[in-house]
Amino acid sequence: MKAWKLWMALTATVLAVGCAQIPNNTDGTIVLQDQGSFAIGGSTVTHDGIFSREHFLAPDGQTAYGDHAYVFYQIPVNAKAYPLIFQHGGAQSKRTWESTPDGRDGFANIFLKAGYSVYLIDQPRTGEAGLSTVPEDNHPFSANPMYADKAYHELCRLGIFPKLFEGSAFPKGDAALEAFQRSWTPYNGPLDNDVNAAALGALFDKVGDGVLITHSMGGTIGWRTPFVTDHIKAIVALEPGGAPFIFPKGEMPKALPCIYPVLGATAVEVPLESFMKLTQIPIVMIYGDNIYKSNSAVGPDKWQTELDMAYKFADCINRHGGQAEVIHLPDIGIVGNSHFLMSETNNQEIAQVISNWLNEHGL
Amino acid sequence: MKAWKLWMALTATVLAVGCAQIPNNTDGTIVLQDQGSFAIGGSTVTHDGIFSREHFLAPDGQTAYGDHAYVFYQIPVNAKAYPLIFQHGGAQSKRTWESTPDGRDGFANIFLKAGYSVYLIDQPRTGEAGLSTVPEDNHPFSANPMYADKAYHELCRLGIFPKLFEGSAFPKGDAALEAFQRSWTPYNGPLDNDVNAAALGALFDKVGDGVLITHSMGGTIGWRTPFVTDHIKAIVALEPGGAPFIFPKGEMPKALPCIYPVLGATAVEVPLESFMKLTQIPIVMIYGDNIYKSNSAVGPDKWQTELDMAYKFADCINRHGGQAEVIHLPDIGIVGNSHFLMSETNNQEIAQVISNWLNEHGL
Numbered sequence: 236m237k238a239w240k241l242w243m244a245l246t247a248t249v250l251a252v253g254c255a256q257i258p259n260n261t262d263g264t265i266v267l268q269d270q271g272s273f274a275i276g277g278s279t280v281t282h283d284g285i286f287s288r289e290h291f292l293a294p295d296g297q298t299a300y301g302d303h304a305y306v307f308y309q310i311p312v313n314a315k316a317y318p319l320i321f322q323h324g325g326a327q328s329k330r331t332w333e334s335t336p337d338g339r340d341g342f343a344n345i346f347l348k349a350g351y352s353v354y355l356i357d358q359p360r361t362g363e364a365g366l367s368t369v370p371e372d373n374h375p376f377s378a379n380p381m382y383a384d385k386a387y388h389e390l391c392r393l394g395i396f397p398k399l400f401e402g403s404a405f406p407k408g409d410a411a412l413e414a415f416q417r418s419w420t421p422y423n424g425p426l427d428n429d430v431n432a433a434a435l436g437a438l439f440d441k442v443g444d445g446v447l448i449t450h451s452m453g454g455t456i457g458w459r460t461p462f463v464t465d466h467i468k469a470i471v472a473l474e475p476g477g478a479p480f481i482f483p484k485g486e487m488p489k490a491l492p493c494i495y496p497v498l499g500a501t502a503v504e505v506p507l508e509s510f511m512k513l514t515q516i517p518i519v520m521i522y523g524d525n526i527y528k529s530n531s532a533v534g535p536d537k538w539q540t541e542l543d544m545a546y547k548f549a550d551c552i553n554r555h556g557g558q559a560e561v562i563h564l565p566d567i568g569i570v571g572n573s574h575f576l577m578s579e580t581n582n583q584e585i586a587q588v589i590s591n592w593l594n595e596h597g598l
Numbered sequence: 599m600k601a602w603k604l605w606m607a608l609t610a611t612v613l614a615v616g617c618a619q620i621p622n623n624t625d626g627t628i629v630l631q632d633q634g635s636f637a638i639g640g641s642t643v644t645h646d647g648i649f650s651r652e653h654f655l656a657p658d659g660q661t662a663y664g665d666h667a668y669v670f671y672q673i674p675v676n677a678k679a680y681p682l683i684f685q686h687g688g689a690q691s692k693r694t695w696e697s698t699p700d701g702r703d704g705f706a707n708i709f710l711k712a713g714y715s716v717y718l719i720d721q722p723r724t725g726e727a728g729l730s731t732v733p734e735d736n737h738p739f740s741a742n743p744m745y746a747d748k749a750y751h752e753l754c755r756l757g758i759f760p761k762l763f764e765g766s767a768f769p770k771g772d773a774a775l776e777a778f779q780r781s782w783t784p785y786n787g788p789l790d791n792d793v794n795a796a797a798l799g800a801l802f803d804k805v806g807d808g809v810l811i812t813h814s815m816g817g818t819i820g821w822r823t824p825f826v827t828d829h830i831k832a833i834v835a836l837e838p839g840g841a842p843f844i845f846p847k848g849e850m851p852k853a854l855p856c857i858y859p860v861l862g863a864t865a866v867e868v869p870l871e872s873f874m875k876l877t878q879i880p881i882v883m884i885y886g887d888n889i890y891k892s893n894s895a896v897g898p899d900k901w902q903t904e905l906d907m908a909y910k911f912a913d914c915i916n917r918h919g920g921q922a923e924v925i926h927l928p929d930i931g932i933v934g935n936s937h938f939l940m941s942e943t944n945n946q947e948i949a950q951v952i953s954n955w956l957n958e959h960g961l
Contacts, residue, residue: 270707271701271703274780288894291748291749292738292860294745296748300776338636340634341634362783365783366742366744366782366783366784367743370742379734380645381662381663382644382645383660389654416661417663418637419663420725420727421786424742
């Protein structure tokens with residue numbers, strides 16, 4: 236055997252042994268013990284008046300259900316101890332975690348094949364959980380038609396519209412870009428992070444101990460869900476931002492300035508007692524590439540303030556005795572990633588970073 | 599062996615041999631070759647003006663994507679030749695076909711275990727396909743909060759609110775009733791059956807030959823999808839109604855009268871050439887129980903006119919050379935079913951009726 240072949244074989248062996256993502260069978264299929272869906276959490280509101288069959292379409296005396304999350308779950312055979320519960324970001328749904336824009340396995344399939352039970356939610360008032368007990372407000376993410384293709388492309392750091400950044404890991408071609416644009420879905424009611432956290436907490440209470448994985452604006456839902464449930468064993472936050480980080484009263488840091496002030500990272504104060512919940516579990520925040528580009532594109536401008544705030548947030552958790560960290564992917568040699576790092580051509584590599592982190596923390 | 603035990607054993611053998619619904623493995627698990635999701639069909643609309651980064655949230659010069667369907671698919675190993683493509687009804691989503699209100703297997707799992715590939719859609723402008731190129735209208739199913747619990751309970755023939763009909767096959771208990779009420783999701787744009795049929799047709803064109811299964815208001819989408827694709831091999835329509843049946847020009851029948859005129863069955867004329875598409879494939883319409891109750895409840899009142907129209911529709915198809923039939927479940931000894939017959943305690947039995955019909959037609 237030539238030296239380079241020996242080296243390749245050894246490397247393959249090391250990778251295979253070191254790799255935690257062993258599919259739950261060897262032929263690429265998925266073997267499920269069970270799958271299904273349900274609604275969790277929520278509330279009701281009843282309209283004044285008396286119901287009559289003559290006017291059965293009138294609201295009088297009828298009750299509206301809403302504010303629940305929709306949950307789709309899949310349990311593989313021989314599932315690992317802790318399920319992964321996935322919270323999507325703004326104007327997204329559980330689609331975030333399913334097939335990539337070019338039709339490959341997303342994080343749901345990748346982690347399922349690695350033996351994790353997965354729970355995908357549509358947060359309250361969106362997707363298949365569209366019922367709300369409160370009427371829509373004028374949130375930009377409830378607008379329909381949603382004229383935002385250029386904003387999404389740039390805010391999500393795909394590149395400068397209509398191009399991708401040089402070296403982008405996003406799937407190439409018009410079909411993938413169209414799939415990305417069609418992946419959004421509007422809100423059917425006001426965005427209320429406490430309502431969302433209540434439903435997510437109810438899910439953890441039903442399922443038991445598990446790991447929370449959030450994306451983007453879902454991050455802030457994740458930070459406050461430990462206030463309402465003790466079943467979160469760890470949080471993996473993918474590019475948290477676009478919604479407030481939390482800090483104890485009196486410890487609020489300043490956000491870095493940015494070109495477009497509306498894009499600056501935000502934070503809110505919470506009681507120290509609540510904040511301390513975040514010091515009880517390991518937390519990792521993972522950010523992609525093209526954040527520090529010095530140009531006037533809205534994406535890099537926004538995400539340099541968010542990443543800076545993430546470091547300050549981690550510092551604050553750790554100074555109170557917690558164990559939070561930030562992984563900026565280019566720092567560990569993983570480059571080209573946009574805000575949708577779970578959708579990209581190197582998403583298996585990023586899943587491996589998460590898997591390794593979970594293993595390191597015994598999860 | 600006692601005589602009755604021998605009879606039981608023989609019966610079990612006959613049932614096992616005669617039963618088409620053999621799970622794709624013997625331990626109740628589901629073995630998937632593949633699963634994933636994508637958007638299909640749709641259109642775009644571009645706003646006047648010029649996009650500027652300074653006002654990246656403004657619609658100017660930006661394009662809105664919408665009117666696509668969301669599709670979640672699962673392919674079992676050794677899948678049967680023809681996939682089942684499921685079109686939900688009004689204010690529903692693919693949840694219709696997932697877990698029942700009491701958490702048992704819905705039609706998606708049942709048919710997957712029987713070896714069928716399943717494709718579940720959220721129709722355009724709802725659920726996870728909430729983007730619309732046209733603003734919302736005032737359709738009752740886009741109202742949020744949706745004050746309609748009593749209307750839904752009665753229209754869907756669960757019973758007289760808050761009770762179930764005597765002998766109802768609907769899952770018992772408050773938790774199941776709450777799950778039913780939380781299964782709805784509002785429209786994010788105008789209901790447009792041609793837009794919906796276009797997306798569904800695009801799905802058939804992508805997937806190839808398959809069987810369409812519709813529910814309720816999804817029926818009318820099903821009747822017009824053969825206008826735009828030649829890949830529908832059969833239609834199984836579960837309680838079509840609440841949206842127009844179609845008839846050739848000049849052959850429109852009268853609907854039966856009903857107590858609440860707004861509930862009367864409806865029909866629209868289409869060119870004979872279009873209608874003839876429905877004569878090229880086998881079609882079955884399946885209706886549940888409690889349709890002919892002579893009381894003032896809105897559900898029985900509505901569904902007696904719909905079932906009557908279904909018979910007239912089948913007659914019209916057959917008189918033009920087609921092969922359509924109506925199965926009124928009580929006529930074959932299956933009783934207690936509401937409008938959501940896929941969700942009920944006897945849903946395995948109803949799936950068997952469908953499975954038998956598919957087998958009889960070589961599908």
